[in-house]
Amino acid sequence: MPSRISDAFKAHPLHLNHRHLDLNSVQELPDLYAWAGVDENPSGDSLITESVPVIDLTDPNASELVGHACKSWGVFQVTNHGIPGSLLDDIESAGRSLFSLPAQQKLKAARSPDGVAGYGLARISSFFNKLMWYEGFTIFGSPLEHARQLWPQDYTKFCDVTEEFEKEMNQLAERLMWLMLGSLGITKEDLNWAGSKGDFKAALQLNSYPACPEPDRAMGLAAHTDSSLFTILYQNTVSGLQVQREGAGWITVPPLPGALVINVGDLLHILSNGVFPSVVHRALVNRTKHRLSVAYLYGPPAGVPISPVPKLVDSTHPPLYRPVTWSEYLCTKAKHFDKALSLVRLCMPRNGFIDVNDHNGVKVG
Numbered sequence: 077m078p079s080r081i082s083d084a085f086k087a088h089p090l091h092l093n094h095r096h097l098d099l100n101s102v103q104e105l106p107d108l109y110a111w112a113g114v115d116e117n118p119s120g121d122s123l124i125t126e127s128v129p130v131i132d133l134t135d136p137n138a139s140e141l142v143g144h145a146c147k148s149w150g151v152f153q154v155t156n157h158g159i160p161g162s163l164l165d166d167i168e169s170a171g172r173s174l175f176s177l178p179a180q181q182k183l184k185a186a187r188s189p190d191g192v193a194g195y196g197l198a199r200i201s202s203f204f205n206k207l208m209w210y211e212g213f214t215i216f217g218s219p220l221e222h223a224r225q226l227w228p229q230d231y232t233k234f235c236d237v238t239e240e241f242e243k244e245m246n247q248l249a250e251r252l253m254w255l256m257l258g259s260l261g262i263t264k265e266d267l268n269w270a271g272s273k274g275d276f277k278a279a280l281q282l283n284s285y286p287a288c289p290e291p292d293r294a295m296g297l298a299a300h301t302d303s304s305l306f307t308i309l310y311q312n313t314v315s316g317l318q319v320q321r322e323g324a325g326w327i328t329v330p331p332l333p334g335a336l337v338i339n340v341g342d343l344l345h346i347l348s349n350g351v352f353p354s355v356v357h358r359a360l361v362n363r364t365k366h367r368l369s370v371a372y373l374y375g376p377p378a379g380v381p382i383s384p385v386p387k388l389v390d391s392t393h394p395p396l397y398r399p400v401t402w403s404e405y406l407c408t409k410a411k412h413f414d415k416a417l418s419l420v421r422l423c424m425p426r427n428g429f430i431d432v433n434d435h436n437g438v439k440v441g
């Protein structure tokens with residue numbers, strides 16, 4: 077099993093044809109992009125009675141509020157998070173300048189079949205027979221080589237902005253992590269691997285969803301959970317992100333000026349022994365507006381096996397998952413997609429019912 081995240085996909089190279097259509101110039105939805113049932117299971121605007129929690133991080137009860145949101149939703153938005161608005165503008169501009177390059181230029185930085193970083197289709201594309209109305213760029217480590225290929229004359233601006241953004245996101249992620257775990261009574265002493273600063277790993281994912289002639293039949297990013305501990309997501313002013321809520325269907329996470337969306341990922345699901353369920357989410361597209369989002373996928377240090385925190389385990393709450401490193405989990409997910417969480421599961425709940433939070437058998441496509 078790979079110990080480095082950059083080696084996670086070596087065992088299962090993914091041969092996607094990134095030479096897809098230039099989506100910006102398409103007038104009619106090609107059949108390859110027409111998904112069935114995009115509108116199924118909507119929450120229905122008139123029926124919405126609840127919405128994704130919005131938490132002010134300067135609230136003295138922030139930890140409790142964050143804990144409650146993680147338990148009951150697996151997703152929340154944060155305001156007063158300390159990330160300067162100008163940096164959010166800068167990362168959006170960096171994304172725009174990348175995705176507005178000619179297709180041939182972007183393909184120079186195409187993600188290789190066994191690689192983590194680069195330009196291309198969503199990694200989960202191979203599990204679907206339709207294509208997503210989407211293009212993405214993943215940064216893992218330094219983006220320098222790819223930036224040089226994209227902008228041979230002028231690559232430093234992109235690198236400077238992404239570096240600054242990752243630095244700020246890392247600080248926010250650490251703060252959020254201890255608000256989340258703190259709400260469960262877990263301290264740094266309970267996680268012997270979490271003490272040393274700067275060891276946590278992260279991937280930065282720039283997502284682009286061009287305006288689409290038939291948004292009701294197209295899919296931006298198909299339903300999935302993130303593999304991370306959690307993800308911090310910046311979305312521009314164009315709506316599109318939806319989360320799946322039991323009994324309520326798909327609920328839109330509205331873009332709020334300056335707010336960031338926090339998604340619980342599969343590794344936090346495992347670490348919390350299922351107390352904080354990872355959230356199934358997807359992105360839809362817009363008829364007239366280009367949507368852009370930037371996801372900071374925050375994970376544990378390479379090589380650290382993640383398993384349920386001992387404090388959350390006792391005779392009535394047995395450990396539900398076996399230890400797994402991020403790279404091992406990414407490898408399992410690359411092979412088995414939505415079955416990955418149940419594949420690292422140790423035992424079934426006592427009542428014999430399948431845990432809905434395992435997403436096993438839940439249609440996420």
Ligand SMILES: C=C1C[C@]23C[C@@]1(O)CC[C@H]2[C@@]12CCC[C@@](C)(C(=O)O1)[C@H]2[C@@H]3C(=O)O
Pocket residue numbers: 192198199200201214279281300301302303304371373406409
């Ligand atoms: C570290 C990673 C998580 C991710 C795969 C990746 O190698 C980098 C991109 C991430 C992303 C972003 C869009 C959704 C997702 C499922 C995908 O296809 O690529 C996630 C992957 C994940 O969280 O498993």
Ligand SMILES: O=C(O)CCC(=O)C(=O)O
Pocket residue numbers: 281283297302307309311316317357358359368369371
């Ligand atoms: O674009 C969005 O709102 C969702 C992106 C996403 O789910 C991801 O990058 O993992």
Ligand SMILES: [Fe+2]
Pocket residue numbers: 300301302307357
């Ligand atoms: Fe996601």
